[in-house]
Amino acid sequence: MxxxxxxxxxxxxxxxxxxxxxxxxxxxxxxxxxxxxxxxxxxxxxxxxxxxxxxxxxxxxxxxxxxxxxxxxxxxxxxxxxxxxxxxxxxxxxxxxxxxxxxxxxxxxxxxxxxxxxxxxxxxxxxxxxxxxxxxxxxxxxxxxxxxxxxxxxxxxxxxxxxxxxxxxxxxxxxxxxxxxxxxxxxxxxxxxxxxxxxxxxxxxxxxxxxQDPERRQQFMKYEADLADAERKGKEIGLEKGIRLATKMLINLQLNDGIIIRQLMETYDISGTDAHHHLEEARK
Structure with a gap:
């Protein structure tokens, strides 16, 4: 996308x-x-x-x-x-x-x-x-x-x-x-x-x-853009399926667990416990 x-x-x-x-x-x-x-x-x-x-x-x-x-x-x-x-x-x-x-x-x-x-x-x-x-x-x-x-x-x-x-x-x-x-x-x-x-x-x-470091800024920009893509795709297909797909996409982006849980909480307005549960399910 x-x-x-x-x-x-x-x-x-x-x-x-x-x-x-x-x-x-x-x-x-x-x-x-x-x-x-x-x-x-x-x-x-x-x-x-x-x-x-x-x-x-x-x-x-x-x-x-x-x-x-x-x-x-x-x-x-x-x-x-x-x-x-x-x-x-x-x-x-x-x-x-x-x-x-x-x-x-x-x-x-x-x-x-x-x-x-x-x-x-x-x-x-x-x-x-x-x-x-x-x-x-x-x-x-x-x-x-x-x-x-x-x-x-x-x-x-x-x-x-x-x-x-x-x-x-x-x-x-x-x-x-x-x-x-x-x-x-x-x-x-x-x-x-x-x-x-x-x-x-x-x-x-x-x-x-x-x-002021252009290389670090570029890495950050790519990270944010890929993250936004994952969130959009997750929202397009419904809540439960969206959370499941978004979680898998965030995992595939090779993000750490803390970042994934935070993004799920912010994007889908769910609790940290629920986000942690979705992450565990997606890793099975």
Missing amino acids: AKSTTDYKDAIVKWKNLTLLDDRMFGMVMQDDQLCLALLQRIFPQLGIKQVKKIPLPNIADDVRDSGGPHYDVYVRDDQKRTFILESFSAEKSNYPLEARMRYYLSTMDPDMQNLCEANSEPHIHPLYIVFFCDFDYFGNNSPVYKFELRCIEDPSLLAGDENHFRFFNAQATNLSDHPELKGLFKLMHNQTQPGDALAEQIIQKMAQIK
Whole structure:
């Protein structure tokens, strides 16, 4: 199907208006190892992270997330073999079930699982940190950061020892007295600036550089045009069949699960749970 002028103009506007919390922009910015390191040092000062490197995996998406398979905005390991998975979520995806995303991560990727399952291998578990950056308060408790780990219900001081750590950063929080280091970052997540915050200023400069890159812009334009085609074709043949066809087309475009679910939710006005169900059915 021919790409329309409207699609092109809409894509240009989207490209110019991308913010840090757009998962595509977030992923591109965090490809800069030094910025990624600085961000991790900011949110995990107690860990003493000195170096990070990207973990090479087949099907990890490129600049505009156009590959298939498991995908993460940021997937790195530090100098102490701790693994960090970072994702951004904006308010437009506030009805997306992040609990399902947590289960998705644990079911599709554990960096130590292969070694644990290999015969004659010595069991050793390295910490895994899964981090969500949100400009909305998913849990509604006005906490700047929500921390989840597997603990004993009867004795919360007793950890299971699986070394899986979940963090939800809530840029909507109003009281940062205990976390002043997050102020500049949270403002940036709302597309605002905090004077004097060197990291935020570096990220803003990086975003400007990315938007001036013609190759990245062209990749983004193609991605948006193909996405619009898939949505139109899905709408043309009725709701249920349309969702089914659109889901398969989005899979064939080699988009990651998070993007597919978001597009189904936005296009067909369905819940994240329903979108996740359609995706699972289409993959059978």
